[in-house]
Amino acid sequence: MSQGHLRKKQPELVRRKLLDCAEKFAVDLGLAGITLQAVSEAAGVTKGGLLHHFQSKQILVEGMFENILKRLDAELDQAIARDHERWGSFTRAYLDTVFVGHEFGLKGPWAALSVSMIAEPGLRRIWADWLDARLRRHRESDSDPILEIVRLAADGAWLGLALRDHGTVAADIADLRARLLSLTRK
Incomplete structure (x- = not known):
């Protein structure tokens, strides 16, 4: 069983982290600097996890x-x-x-x-x-x-x-x- 299955789910914390990472990219690089891959990696979440919270x-x-x-x-x-x-x-x-x-x-x-x-x-x-x-x-x-x-x-x-x-x-x-x-x- 992977660690992801053992970890307690905290959807609001994950959502908050994704928003914070997206904001950092936007501030540093502009909206074009926001990619789903970069945000998910920075937040420590899979791209599928990001898409669970934000569909696009x-x-x-x-x-x-x-x-x-x-x-x-x-x-x-x-x-x-x-x-x-x-x-x-x-x-x-x-x-x-x-x-x-x-x-x-x-x-x-x-x-x-x-x-x-x-x-x-x-x-x-x-x-x-x-x-x-x-x-x-x-x-x-x-x-x-x-x-x-x-x-x-x-x-x-x-x-x-x-x-x-x-x-x-x-x-x-x-x-x-x-x-x-x-x-x-x-």
Whole structure:
């Protein structure tokens, strides 16, 4: 009998390891760097084991993307909970994550993956659904048109900075962030 038959099955741990390995490949090499063989080997799982959890590379990539969004949700929720002003609280949390957040910030794992979202319809759909759900959830506090303009400006600034070859942040990013944050206060 092989060791695999004796080992206790832990599907959630295996799934977590596969997602972590896929994310590492995506961050280091881009989405093209994710192969089922490479991810399964890095995770110490057979390719069949990977396919048991994720039936295709696309499903694996989408699962990885959704996993990052869950971590982004947690980061946003923590920032919102610390905010003492309700009006614009989601937009302020979004600004903080766009510029300096752990997941979404310019140096986080999201930076390496989000540019791929532009060309990948499945990922764009996941992002759009996530953002629509967040905006519905924060409709009472963040539906003002000026707050939408602030979020769009932050997205544009983030994309412009993320696409720079040298990967450095502009010297005036702190000033831009401060000016956008000032627009989120009543």
